[in-house]
Amino acid sequence: MSLGFMEYEAKDNIIHRMDPRTKLFFMLFILVGSIILRDLFSLALLVLFGLCWWVLARIPISKLKTLVMAIMGLAVLFTVAQGFFYFRGKTPIFYFLGYPFYFEGLIFGIAMSLKIIAIITSVPIMTMTTPTQKLIVALSKMRIPYSLIFILTTAMRFTPLIMATYSEIIEAQKIRGHDIDKMNLITRLRKAYIPIVTPLFISLLRSADELQISIESRAFGAVKKRSYVEEVKIRAVDALAIGVMAFLMFAMIYGVILWGTAIPQANPIPPWLPVPDWLREIAQWFVFPLPDWAKPP
C-alpha cells in the first residue's frame, strides 16, 4: 500500500522548474473543467491536456498505467451500469439476458469516467514534480496560514511513519497467534482490528505529544511574519502557463454557457464585438459542430 508512485522524484524539466502555484492552478483548472464539462469530446480534450503535462514532466508511462489501472475497475463498472440504466437510453447495442445495453448510456458512462480520470491524473503532476519544501513556501505566499500548511506537511511526514508502525504492530500481534492475513472476512470484521488499531492510536497520540514539545522548543508560532529559507518565483514560463490556462478556463465557461460544450458550435466572437475580420476568421477554425450522439445531455 505504498504511495510510492506519488512521491517526489527529482528531475530537471519544464514542469519541475515551474512554480508550485502554477501547478496548483493546473489542478484547479482540471477540477473546474471536469465539473462543468459534460460531453465526451470536451472531456477527452481535457484529459489530453493533462496528459501533455505528464509527457512534459517526463513521468514514466508505467506510473500513469498503474494509476489508470486502479481507476479502470471503477470506470468499467460505471460505464456498464450506465449502459443498462441510463434514463436517456434509446439505442440498444446489444442485449444481455433480455436487457438492452444502450449506446447513449455507453457514451455517458465513458464521459463520466473521463471526469474521474482527469482529476486523478492531475494530482501526480503536482506531487511528483514538486518538493515539499517548495510547496510550503508557495502556500505561504498564497496567504494560507502557516498552521494549516504545517498540518498538511506534518500529515505528509507522518503518513509513512504511521504505515510503518501499522506493519510493525501487525507483526507484533502475529507472533501472538493473531494473524489477520489468515482470517476470513467475517472474523476479520468482528475482531481482527482492535489489537491493531489500539496500539496504533496510542502510539500516534504519544508522537503528537512529543512533537508538541519539539515544536514549542523551536519557537513555533512565535512571530506573525514567519521567514522561509526556500524560495519560489513566478517566471516567464509560469506566467505563460497560467495565462494560457486562464484563457482556456474562460473559453470553457463561455462555451458551456452558450452551447453546453467547450467546443464552439458557432463562431465564439459575438457579432456586436468590434474585432478585425481576420480575427473572426481564425475564431471560425475552432468551430466544430458535434454529431448528435456526442451532444451534451
Next chain:
Amino acid sequence: MTEAEDIIRISDLSFTYPTGTQALKNINLRIKRGEYVVIMGENGAGKTTLSLCLNGIIPNVIEGDYEGEVYVENLKTTEHRVYILAQKVGIALQDPETQIFCPTVKTEVAFGPENLGVPREEILKRIEFSLKVTRLSGFEERSPYQLSGGQKQRLALAAAIAMRPSILVLDEPTSQLDPIGTTEVFSVVKDLNQTHNMTIFMTEHKSDDIAVFADRVIVLKDGKLIADGEPHEVFGDESLVKSAFLKPPQVTELIYELRKRVSIDKVPITVDEAEELIRNLIMQKKIKVKPKTTQVTRPDAAIANTNKREVLIETQGLWHIYPGNVEALKDINLKIYDGDFIGIIGQNGAGKTTLVKHFNGLLRPTKGKVFVLGKDTTKVTTAELSKSVGMALQNPDHQLFATSVREELEFGLRNLNVPEEELEQRIDAALSVVGLSEHKEDYPFKLSFGDRRKLTVAIVVAMKPRVIILDEPTTGQDYKGRYEIMEIAKKLHEQGHTIITITHDMELVAKYAKRIIVLGLGKILLDGPTSYVFSRPDILEKTYLKPPPLTQLSQRLSEYGFYPGNLTVEDFMSQIETEGGN
C-alpha cells in the same frame, strides 16, 4: 560575581504532574557557563522533568503544580514565553523519530529560526554553522528519514543549535543508538562544549562514555538531588551509587572490590586511568598477577557437548534480500542448540533483527533454508512457529491493547487454542517469573516502561516456547531495568528455555551470554564462547564494536599475564593477589 557567572540557577524547584506524581522535590542547583554537567538516576527519578523545566516547557506547555524558581541566562522561566527561552536553551530529546518532521535536512535546521522571523541570509549562515559543527555538511537536500540513528540525533542537535542557544539540554540522546551513533553524538557534544563553550546539561545512563567528558555529575533519586560533584567523587562513592541504582563505569566497579584489599587514592573512571593505576600497583609490588586457571581459547568450546544436545534451529545458506536489492543477510550457516544462551551483537544494519525474524517466521529466506525443530519454515505458519519460538520485541507498546495485564496474556494463549482450564495457571506462572504478579489486574499502560517490557516477556513466557528471543531489551532502559530483564532471562534459561538476545550493551551481554554471534554487514564475523569472542577486538572492530571496559583493560595489561578474555569484575579479581595473602 559568582551569581552573575551562573548561567542556570535553580532554587527550591518542585513539580507535581496532574496525575499526582511528584517528579521533583526541592531541587537546588547552580551551573556555570561552559560546564559539562551530566544528570544520572534511574528512570522516574526526575531527569526528563528537570530538563523540560530549563526551557520553560514545564510549566508553560506541560502544566502541573510548580514551585520554586528557575533562571536561565538571568531570565525567569515562568515569566517568559517558551520561544524566548528557546533562544537561550536548545533541547534534544531521546527519540529521533518524533523530533524530526521537515522534508529536508536544510528545512529541519531552518525551522527554528524561520519561526522567529530571522532574515533569510542569517538563517543560511546559521544552517552552515550548525551542520558543520554536527558534521552533517553536505546533507542539506537529503531527506532526514533516510539518515542513520546517529545522524538523525545529530540533526536534532543541529536544529537546536540553529536557535543560537548558549545552553544545550540533551535528554538521554544515545539511548536508541548503536555504539557508533553513540560515539558520534558524544563527540559532537564534546566539541560544542570545548570549542564553542556551550554549557551542556545532559541526562545519561552510559557512565563509561561520559566519564571522560563530564565536569560534574548530578544524581537524582525520587525527585531529590542527592549528589553533586566531580565524576571521580561521585562514582567513587559506592554506597551512593548503589542506593541510586546507578551504573558506574565498569573499571570503577573493579576498584570497589580492589580497594577492599589495597589502599587506593584516586578512583579511576576510565580505562586509561585504570590501566595507569594497575601498572603502578604492580610496579610498587602492591599486587601480583595470578595466571588464569580456566581459559577459553577455542571458538568451538561453547559448542562443546553439542553432539549430545538437540539442534533447535538451523540455517543453511541463508540469504535475505530486501526489496531494492538490499542484501541484509549473506550466506548464514548456524545451529542453535537446546540450552544455549546466545547474544547477537553488531552495528545497526548488520542484520541482527533480520536474522532472528527468520526463527519465528516473520521473515522467510530469499535463498537457503531455515529449520525450526526440524521443520522447514516455509512450510509452517508464523502462528505455528510462535508456539516454539517466542519473541519479545523492541517496542513493547506495539503489542499492548487490553484493559488488564491478565487479558493481555489471555489473548495470545486463546489464539493458540490453549484450553481454558490451563489459562489461569500459565498466566500466574508467567507473571511470577517476571515479577509482575501484583499487577495482574492493572491497566497495562499504567505500568512503567520497564514493567511494560517485562509484560511483553511474560506474554512470550506464557506461550511456553522452547526458544525465547529478546530483541534489544535494553533500549530506553536504565541500569536496574536492563539487569532485571537479564536476570529474568537467566531464570528462564535455568528453567530449560534457550535464550537468544540482541543488544548493544557489551558489558551486559558479556555477563550473561554463554555464546556470542557477531554480525557485520550481513555476515557472521565470529561465533563462539563469550570470552573467546571478546578476546578478539581485531574482529569486533570490523563492526565498530569494542569489548567491555574490563576486557579492554585486561587486554592492555596482557603483558602481565591478564587473560584477554576476562569479562567481569570477578574474572579480573580472580587473577589478583595482594600482600598478606589472598
